[in-house]
Amino acid sequence: MGSSCPRPPGPKALRLRLGCPLLCLLQKQLPRRQEQQHFPSLDDKPQFPGASAEFIDKLEFIQPNVISGIPVYRVMDRQGQIINPSEDPHLPQEKVLKFYRSMTLLNTMDRILYESQRQGRISFYMTNYGEEGTHVGSAAALDNTDLVFGQYREAGVLMYRDYPLELFMAQCYGNVSDLGKGRQMPVHYGCRERHFVTISSPLATQIPQAVGAAYAAKRANANRVVICYFGEGAASEGDAHAGFNFAATLECPIIFFCRNNGYAISTPTSEQYRGDGIAARGPGYGIMSIRVDGNDVFAVYNATKEARRRAVAENQPFLIEAMTYRIGHHSTSDDSSAYRSVDEVNYWDKQDHPISRLRHYLQSRGWWDDEQEKAWRKQSRKKVMEAFEQAERKPKPSPSLLFSDVYQEMPAQLRKQQEALARHLQTYGEHYPLDHFEK
Amino acid sequence: MAAFAATAGGLLRLRAAGSEGQWRRLRGAGLLRGLLQPESATGVAAQRRRVAHFTFQPDPEPREYGQTQKMNLFQAITSALDNSLAKDPTAVIFGEDVAFGGVFRCTVGLRDKYGKDRVFNTPLCEQGIVGFGIGIAVTGATAIAEIQFADYIFPAFDQIVNEAAKYRYRSGDLFNCGSLTIRAPWGCVGHGALYHSQSPEAFFAHCPGIKVVVPRSPFQAKGLLLSCIEDKNPCIFFEPKILYRAAVEQVPVEPYNVPLSQAEVIQEGSDVTLVAWGTQVHVIREVAAMAQEKLGVSCEVIDLRTILPWDVDTVCKSVIKTGRLLISHEAPLTGGFASEISSTVQRSRAIQRAVTGRHPVCRVPSTLPDA
Numbered sequence: 001m002g003s004s005c006p007r008p009p010g011p012k013a014l015r016l017r018l019g020c021p022l023l024c025l026l027q028k029q030l031p032r033r034q035e036q037q038h039f040p041s042l043d044d045k046p047q048f049p050g051a052s053a054e055f056i057d058k059l060e061f062i063q064p065n066v067i068s069g070i071p072v073y074r075v076m077d078r079q080g081q082i083i084n085p086s087e088d089p090h091l092p093q094e095k096v097l098k099f100y101r102s103m104t105l106l107n108t109m110d111r112i113l114y115e116s117q118r119q120g121r122i123s124f125y126m127t128n129y130g131e132e133g134t135h136v137g138s139a140a141a142l143d144n145t146d147l148v149f150g151q152y153r154e155a156g157v158l159m160y161r162d163y164p165l166e167l168f169m170a171q172c173y174g175n176v177s178d179l180g181k182g183r184q185m186p187v188h189y190g191c192r193e194r195h196f197v198t199i200s201s202p203l204a205t206q207i208p209q210a211v212g213a214a215y216a217a218k219r220a221n222a223n224r225v226v227i228c229y230f231g232e233g234a235a236s237e238g239d240a241h242a243g244f245n246f247a248a249t250l251e252c253p254i255i256f257f258c259r260n261n262g263y264a265i266s267t268p269t270s271e272q273y274r275g276d277g278i279a280a281r282g283p284g285y286g287i288m289s290i291r292v293d294g295n296d297v298f299a300v301y302n303a304t305k306e307a308r309r310r311a312v313a314e315n316q317p318f319l320i321e322a323m324t325y326r327i328g329h330h331s332t333s334d335d336s337s338a339y340r341s342v343d344e345v346n347y348w349d350k351q352d353h354p355i356s357r358l359r360h361y362l363q364s365r366g367w368w369d370d371e372q373e374k375a376w377r378k379q380s381r382k383k384v385m386e387a388f389e390q391a392e393r394k395p396k397p398s399p400s401l402l403f404s405d406v407y408q409e410m411p412a413q414l415r416k417q418q419e420a421l422a423r424h425l426q427t428y429g430e431h432y433p434l435d436h437f438e439k
Numbered sequence: 440m441a442a443f444a445a446t447a448g449g450l451l452r453l454r455a456a457g458s459e460g461q462w463r464r465l466r467g468a469g470l471l472r473g474l475l476q477p478e479s480a481t482g483v484a485a486q487r488r489r490v491a492h493f494t495f496q497p498d499p500e501p502r503e504y505g506q507t508q509k510m511n512l513f514q515a516i517t518s519a520l521d522n523s524l525a526k527d528p529t530a531v532i533f534g535e536d537v538a539f540g541g542v543f544r545c546t547v548g549l550r551d552k553y554g555k556d557r558v559f560n561t562p563l564c565e566q567g568i569v570g571f572g573i574g575i576a577v578t579g580a581t582a583i584a585e586i587q588f589a590d591y592i593f594p595a596f597d598q599i600v601n602e603a604a605k606y607r608y609r610s611g612d613l614f615n616c617g618s619l620t621i622r623a624p625w626g627c628v629g630h631g632a633l634y635h636s637q638s639p640e641a642f643f644a645h646c647p648g649i650k651v652v653v654p655r656s657p658f659q660a661k662g663l664l665l666s667c668i669e670d671k672n673p674c675i676f677f678e679p680k681i682l683y684r685a686a687v688e689q690v691p692v693e694p695y696n697v698p699l700s701q702a703e704v705i706q707e708g709s710d711v712t713l714v715a716w717g718t719q720v721h722v723i724r725e726v727a728a729m730a731q732e733k734l735g736v737s738c739e740v741i742d743l744r745t746i747l748p749w750d751v752d753t754v755c756k757s758v759i760k761t762g763r764l765l766i767s768h769e770a771p772l773t774g775g776f777a778s779e780i781s782s783t784v785q786r787s788r789a790i791q792r793a794v795t796g797r798h799p800v801c802r803v804p805s806t807l808p809d810a
Contacts, residue, residue: 183608188609202597205602215531216578238594241564246567406608406648412748412752
C-alpha cells in the first residue's frame with residue numbers, strides 16, 4: 001500500500017490520519033509548487049496564522065483574574081504624601097499650583113452652575129466632583145496642541161487649558177457668545193483653538209474618531225498625540241471595541257483614558273462588566289495598559305506623560321484606566337440617593353478626594369496655606385459669579401442660525417425653510433420669546 | 440397630476456436573459472416571447488437562471504474633458520480614486536479588503552502606487568470604519584471609506600447620522616468632517632438576495648448634513664465621486680454593483696466633476712416625467728422607448744443623481760411641463776425615496792396654483808397617486 005507512493009512531504013498528523021491512498025490522491029491534485037513546500041519544524045510548533053503560541057496537551061480554561069486584578073499605580077497616599085520618592089515628578093511650584101487652581105476653580109464653577117440649573121436659569125448641568133484629578137493630571141502631561149476627544153465629564157481639561165469662564169457659561173446658557181452657536185445642551189463644550197473637539201451626547205462615538213485623528217497625525221508627522229476620554233460605562237459600547245482594535249492594528253499614537261468612576265448613571269460596575277475592569281481589556285487588543293489611582297493627580301500625570309512619550313515615539317496606543325469615584329449625581333436629572341448610600345459618597349468626598357490630597361501635598365511643601373486657601377476661594381467664587389451674571393444677561397443667538405452649518409453651504413431647501421420660518425415669525429412672532437434672541 | 444412610485448418589480452418586466460452576462464437587446468416584438476430560452480441542440484429546454492434584464496445604455500463619448508479610455512464602472516471608480524490620491528497628499532482609502540484591490544476590484548493597484556499607509560485594510564467593523572474616517576476628516580485630511588456592501592452600512596448608522604451629519608452644526612462650525620466620503624456597492628445584482636442587494640438611500644435621505652449620491656454609469660460615477668471627495672460635507676456614494684462590469688463607456692482619464700444636487704434630464708418629453716437613479720435609469724429609458732413605440736407616449740427621463748440634497752427644481756419644472764410623474768426605485772415602496780419626491784412635487788404645485796391663481800398648465804387627473 002504505502003510502497004508505491006513517494007514519501008510525501010506534509011505534517012505527521014496528516015500522514016497518520018489520512019493514510020497513503022488519499023494522500024496520493026491529494027498529491028496528484030496539488031499543483032507542483034505546493035508539493036515542494038517544506039515545513040521542517042511542524043511537529044513542534046503550531047503554524048496557524050491566527051495565533052503565535054505553543055501546544056498544550058492538558059485541557060485547561062484560563063480563569064479570568066478579578067480577585068487580584070491589575071494593580072493601581074499611585075504616587076501619593078491618601079494624605080498627599082509621596083510614597084516612593086523616585087516616582088515624584090518633582091514638578092515646579094507654579095505648575096502644581098496651576099493644578100490646584102484648575103481643580104478648585106472647576107469645583108467652584110460646578111457648584112454655581114449646578115445651583116443655577118436648580119434655579120431654572122440653565123436647563124441642565126453635569127458636575128465633575130471627585131474626578132478633577134483625572135482631568136488636570138492628564139491635561140498637564142500633554143502638549144497644548146494634542147487633540148482631545150472627550151465624553152462629557154472632562155471640563156477640567158479645558159479648564160487647565162485656560163478656557164475662559166465666560167465661554168463655559170456661554171455654552172451652558174446657550175447665549176450669543178457660545179462658540180457652538182447655542183445649538184447643544186449644556187456641558188457640550190468645544191474649542192478649536194484649544195484642540196478640544198466638541199462634545200456630543202452619544203457615548204463612545206468619539207473613540208474610533210480619536211483613532212482616525214491619531215492616524216492622520218501619524219501620517220502628517222505631527223508629533224502629536226490624541227487623547228480620548230470615556231467612562232467605564234461607555235467602554236461597553238461597540239464603538240469602544242472598534243476603537244481599541246483599530247488603534248492597535250493601525251498603530252496609532254493615541255492615549256485611551258478611561259475614567260472608571262464606579263457608576264454609569266445608576267449602573268454600578270458590577271453590572272457593567274465582569275472582567276477586571278477596562279485595563280484588562282487592553283492586552284486583549286495588543287495595547288499597552290495601566291491602571292492608576294485617578295484621585296492622585298501625580299499618578300495620572302506620570303502615566304499620561306509616559307504614555308504620551310511612547311505613543312508618539314513608537315506609534316502605538318496606550319490605555320490608562322484611572323480609578324476614581326463620581327461624587328456628584330450623574331447630572332441634574334439624576335438623584336443618586338436612589339441607588340447608593342450617602343455614606344459611600346461621603347467616604348470619597350472626605351477621605352479620598354483629589355483636591356484634598358493635592359492640598360495636603362502643597363501644604364506639606366509650604367506652597368499653600370489656609371490663608372491662601374481662603375483668599376483663593378473668595379477670588380475664584382467672585383470670578384465665577386461675575387462670569388455667571390454676565391452670561392445671564394446676554395441674549396440667545398438668532399433663530400436664523402437654526403439652518404446654517406447643516407452643510408458648509410446652505411442648500412436651496414434649507415434656505416426655503418429658513419425663509420418660511422422668517423415669514424412665520426413676522427406674522428406670529430408675538431407667540432415666541434423673541435426678545436431673548438438676537439434678530 | 441398623478442405621481443406614481445414603483446419598485447423595479449412593478450414595472451413592465453423585460454424579457455429575461457439566460458444566465459447573467461448574456462444580455463439580449465430588447466426589441467418591441469421580443470417582449471411577447473417566453474421567458475425561457477431553449478438552448479441545447481437536443482431541443483430540450485435547458486433551464487437557465489432567470490435574472491431581471493436591462494440593457495446598460497452608454498452615453499456618448501464626452502469631448503470636453505480630454506483623452507478618454509474605455510472603462511467599466513469599477514475602473515472608473517479606480518480612476519477617480521487614483522486621481523484623488525494623486526492630487527491630495529492627505530487622501531487615504533480604507534475598509535475591508537481594499538488593500539488587495541477590493542472585492543469588486545475598485546482599488547486595484549492603488550496600494551502599490553500610493554503606499555500601504557494610504558491604502559489599507561481595517562478590521563471587520565463598519566462602525567469602526569466610519570468612525571475612524573470621521574476622525575481622519577476632523578483633522579482636515581481626506582478620508583475615503585469603503586463599506587463592502589450597502590447592506591452592511593447599518594452598524595455605522597449611528598456614526599453617520601448622529602456624528603458625521605451633525606459635526607459641523609453641533610460645533611457651531613468649529614469642527615467638521617466634510618472631507619469624509621463613504622463608498623458602498625448598492626442595489627440588485629440578480630443573485631444577491633436579502634443582504635447583497637439593498638438600496639438604503641431612503642434611510643439616509645432623512646438625515647440633513649450628509650449628501651447621498653448614486654451614479655448611473657462609469658462617466659457619471661467618476662465625476663460624481665470626485666465631486667463627493669472634494670465636497671466639504673460628508674458624502675455617501677452608492678455604486679450600483681450590477682454595473683461594475685456590465686456598464687462600459689468612454690471615460691476621461693483626467694479628473695473632472697459632475698455637479699452634486701443637480702438632476703439630469705437625459706431625454707426630453709412632453710407627456711410624463713420618469714424619475715430614477717442608478718441602475719433603474721436604464722430600465723426607465725427602455726420603458727420610455729417602449730411607451731413611445733407602443734403607446735405613443737412621450738416621456739421625459741430624469742436621472743436624479745443626488746438623493747440628498749435633491750434637485751427639486753428640475754423635477755418640478757419637468758412635472759409642470761408634463762403634468763405626470765412616475766418615480767421608480769429598487770428599494771421598498773413604503774417610505775422609499777419616491778414618497779419624498781412625490782409629496783414634495785405635489786406640495787410645490789399646490790403652492791404654484793395658490794400663488795398664480797391660474798389653472799395649472801398641465802392636466803390634473805383625478806386619480807390619487809399610488810405611492
